[in-house]
Amino acid sequence: MPRPPDQPDVVAVTGASGRIGREIVRLLDRPGRTLRLIDTDLPASTADGPWGDLSDRVELHRASIEDAPAIRAALAGASGVVHLAALSSERPWADILRVNIDGTQKVLEAARLGGARNVLLASSIHAVGFVDAASAATTEVLVARPDTYYGVSKAALEALGSVYADRYGLGVVSARICQFGAEPATGRALARWLSPGDLARLIEATLRLDDGAHHIVWGVSANAPDAFDLSAGRAIGYEPQDDAFAVAFARDGAASPLAPTSAPLDDPIGGEFTDDEHPLGSTF
Template sequence: MAVFAITGGRGRIGSSVIPRLIGHGHRVRSIDIVDGRDGAPGEEVRASIDDRDALAAAFRGAGTVVHLAGAASERPWDEILSTNIDGTRNVLQAAYSAGVPRVLLASSIHALGCAPASTARSALVLPPRPDTYYGVSKAAMEALGSLYADQFGMAVVSARICTFAERPEDSRSLATWLSPGDATRLIEAAAAIREPGHHIVWGVSANRPGWFPLEEGEAIGYFPQDDAVAVAERAGGPTEPPSLDVPLGAPFGDSRHPVGLAW
């Protein structure tokens, strides 16, 4: 049994994976600024990622911290800086102070959202090409993860989350979907790492279009099992993904979403 402390436990990803982790026999501590609801699974801790001491107290006894909290889309720079960049540093420092050896960071496809989809398989780990301030914050998150792995001997996984949803919802997600089941498998793989180091992996399912290399995830024991195209076929929906000419981060990088504009 693993013990997880999950920031943003009340968020979209956290509320989906926590019941699954508990169902697999793990102990989960959900950390959020939102008050817990009756009947929610796992332990509930109210704390902000602005409060490093409160985080350290909430992390004690955990084997793995999963950092999901933060602004989930584009925001003005000051908000991105305080929530996503300073907040990530607080989480990593609190995890180190609490003696937690492993951290999974929810990075994003938007850390390289200006790269064409056709380049995704050109390297196992593509360098950042952010499409927004939000994307910049995820590139900074990865850099902080690398720092804490190298300088403090932690095991850190930066998972470039693609399109997390209960099911694929459009043609783009046929290539970019991350299923709840596979998100849970990714978290469990991070919890099984025993050696320090920084790992950048794609947070994506085993979707048939094959846009993304899966080798770095497999190297840490992450073997996705779900396929968006298979789900779409069973539902009678479209099964053709968009052209590889689109930017990985579309639509974040297009003219409808100027940099710094909250939406």
């Protein structure tokens, strides 16, 4: 359902001070929009924060996604929500359950009660870590095959997004983020890069949705050699513009490690997280 014409453009970002939030918040700042930045660790003012120059259309809310009343207050009146807050790597099950799964449910419930129309959920490649590389390149939406408890939490996040879309008409995008960074790494990581600019484009595509449905898409830039099927993202208006190979070549020239760029086709895309060296629940 489209946002009513009289509803203010208020975009709330959970985990705004985190590794991803500090890169993309400034890219979401625009005239006519209020950014509501939510985290447990926030500066006294935006001038002291990690986001660079921001307009005065910014609100800071110190709140934990584990605290239902606090997160409901923080999301009240938000038209769109970008949910980044989470434990970002493998942890013992009790921690994953408390923060990543229960916390996501609290965010979606608060978004619904607060009147949000659209939500982007930060999922992960680890929700499908046991899928082979060939399937990732040729399948529009992969069935969940998580490689860790962390991956299970992202599969659960996607399931929660689905039920809130179907029950309440929220427009939800679960973005399976692969390797986010200001610049691409090297070797196989090139094919998995998601640039800040492209994540911002994916968020804007989410905020424009008017179908009240759930979509699972790859959080990946337009990297050669097409290691991921990006058709689901393009179907909702996400058109990535950055290419890790072009960036790496401009940065490193002839020294740029353009190959190998992806795992062998029969290898799981979760890589080392699928092997015995990374047991479930270990913080590695």
